[in-house]
Amino acid sequence: MSIPTLTRRAFIKNASLGSGFVLGVSLAPKTMALANEPQLTEQLNPNVFVAIEADGTLVVTCHRSEMGQQIRTAITQIIADELSADWQRVRTDQAPGDEKYGDQNTDGSRSIRRNLERLQLAGATAAHMLRQAAAKGWNVKPEECDLKNHTVVHTASGRQVDFSQLISVAATLPVPEEKAVTPKARSDWQYVGKGVRSIDMQKVVSGDTVFGQDVELENMLIAVIQRPPVMFTEPKSVDDKKARAMKDVVEVIALKSASAPANFSPLGGVAVLATNTWAAMQGVKALDIEWSSNEHSQYQSQAEKTELLKTAQAKGEVVRQKGDVAKALQNAYQRISATYYAPLLSQAPMEPPAAAARVTDDKVEVWTSTQNPQAAQDLVAQVMGVPKEKVVIHVTLLGGGFGRKSKPDFAAEAALLAKQAGRPVKVIWRREDDIQHGFYHTVSAQHIEAGLDKNGNTTAWHHNTVFPTISSTFAKGANTPSAGELRLGFIDNPFDVPNIQLEKGKADNHVRIGWLRSVANVYHAYAIHTFADELAAAAKQDPKQHLKQLIGKPRHIDLAAEGAEYDNYGDPLDKYPIDTQRLLNVIDNVTEAADWDNRDKNKRFLGLAAHRSFLSYVATVVEVTVDESGQWLIPKAYVCIDAGTVVNPEHVKAQCEGGSIFGLSCAIGEITAQDGKIEQSNFHNYQVARIQHAPAEFDIQIVQSEAAPGGVGEPPTPPFAPALANALFAATGKRFHELPIPLTIKSS
């Protein structure tokens, strides 16, 4: 069947409608190689996420930050799907920070779980208008029309019209109310659920990407900052003569030191501004600064560790209670206890923080690799003393984030320096700055004691957690774990034990504490799952069977019934229950893939852990080999994730791999302080996983599910380290109550 396609002119004439234009204009600086230079065009623009330009190009606006999770691709899949778009005629623009998009803080593994439905609706709204425009032109009912391959088709007659020819008419139609719009049925999904390749792939492999570190503005200076070595100290004296005398150094500017609470404020320090990065780095080295001291100057990690372990072993403040733990422990056949310690960690994204700023009379513009563009906008407005409407935050690609780039202190540094220098400035964090002046994953200590009966059943679980809290970053003197942190793998312990008592203890902070991929789940899952493995050994049971027994019968856990405060990652429990069936299921899947039951026969050393976080369920089996020198390797790791509905299974797999390897780094890395200063400075003394440490191979399973989408970026991280420690126990008989785990295990 061959049906002539209406030309645009004819179509407008037929429809007897004028053309309503929606104009979108924004300008990028001339020298900046950001893709997708916007142009003045006529377009259909029913909402902030979707536009269709005159030539029919579907323009998707991604309001979440891209840091490797391929959210730009996922969001494009969702919207292109609703419009049945031709993938070759889709472009994705990156949104600046603006509250009109709703939440943009790209953390908490919530880009999909909080946006899938609203983005489907956004796409379906545009689809609805195109369908109506075509129906009007053909004088048929919109319900008789379908979208197919960037066209609207009248099914009965076979007439077909390209999107480009509908824009002028569609743009004049009223935007329908949400209730009038129906997103596609799951069975009709064309892109969602498929392993579509990253839209940024070609740029990445060609070296054509723009990260925060890569931004170039006309007439720009590069700034490197010597920040206070001890939090909140100030320069007592600065000798910058040598720095100022250096060729290419243009300016030396002192920044005001921050004070408690740290919030997202820049730390202060002394900035050297130069015409190139090398000169700025050399200039900073040539500064001679004498620093003040304060109460944090006495901070020693060794002493803190002793203190934290003591607090963990003492009585804490009860936050969840069921039954009578003290009595159950007294009556126990066997009592087992362990005290855990995990050090500070740095997120250390491969791209250290960076931001470029340009200040003019009427606005402040910042280009930066931020996870949180709205917080950057608020902070820059605050430090510059301008209304936030005058601040534009352009979001570049992020060379990793892992929570570090949720804090926009570097954006404020760039704005402050650009104003003082009177010309654009890019602030570069050196790796040393990143490792020594971060927002650290907190140091922690935990004590667990359990009672077992004669049959090896756990009858009592007593767990105390102690750590400097993230709240200390936002409230001076906050020194007790917050409800928000306890909800991450502690208070939501899924074990079906009749007597449970969970406590928290006090600890002061001496560095800025922040988020790191999966946050408190990291140390809570480590303690809980290595301890569960100890209980299995004490009960002389198979760790898998024992873990399943601890989790108990399939059920939905009601923490409120035990008086525990639990917010379920901000989502309702009826939509996202704590469903132990799903936890048991991922354990069954992963152990089957790993051939768990035959491991002894096959002389393989395996460890298991399973954890629910960010509304998803992940079980991990790690296999290790240990050579005569005690050096261990991971030939293979097995992961099963149940994240409900999945938008891009290939990228979910990649997150399971990467999240696992991040978990490995959490087990082998350590940040320490002496006299208030961070002792590590770069990758020679801050250990992160390299290729030879990582699992040589992965087996990843994604549970097929139509449940509401859960998080993906973070959930694979928490179970990895305990699964590794349990595998190392199987191989060596050694327990690792204190992190980091050494890369070579000495025989005792």
Place this chain on the structure above:
Amino acid sequence: MITLKINNQTHEFDGDPQMPLLWYLRDELSMKGTKYGCGMALCGACTVHVDGNATRSCSLPMVAVKDKTVTTIEGLHKNHEHPLQIAWAENDVPQCGYCQSGQIMQAASLLASTPSPGDQEIDQAMSGNICRCGTYPRIKKAIKQAAGGDKV
């Protein structure tokens, strides 16, 4: 004056001879494909080829590249279709992508000297290139795929 060839183009440099090649590439030539990660030759993000050998440009002063031939990610292949670039895409290797220029340049130098590397050779050659996203297993797969494919 230091004369050198970068991606088949001759360049002349008369700045600080101690300036590392990385900053000449990034700041003077606006070639941003080569990335800064550590400044101490510890992470490999800045890897380029100097006379064909994988080298950390963050720690290589300009004086050391006098009369040398430098290849960066931008010049690895004229259409960006080096077998490794193709294999990288086909195996969905990159996540954030920041370290991947350095990974690809390091892998290209490995394949030039060892056309069919085994697991241990790959680990050895790639152990200086950190990826915090954890793309290592896919890097391994992609190198093997490229090694098995046609020569450029």
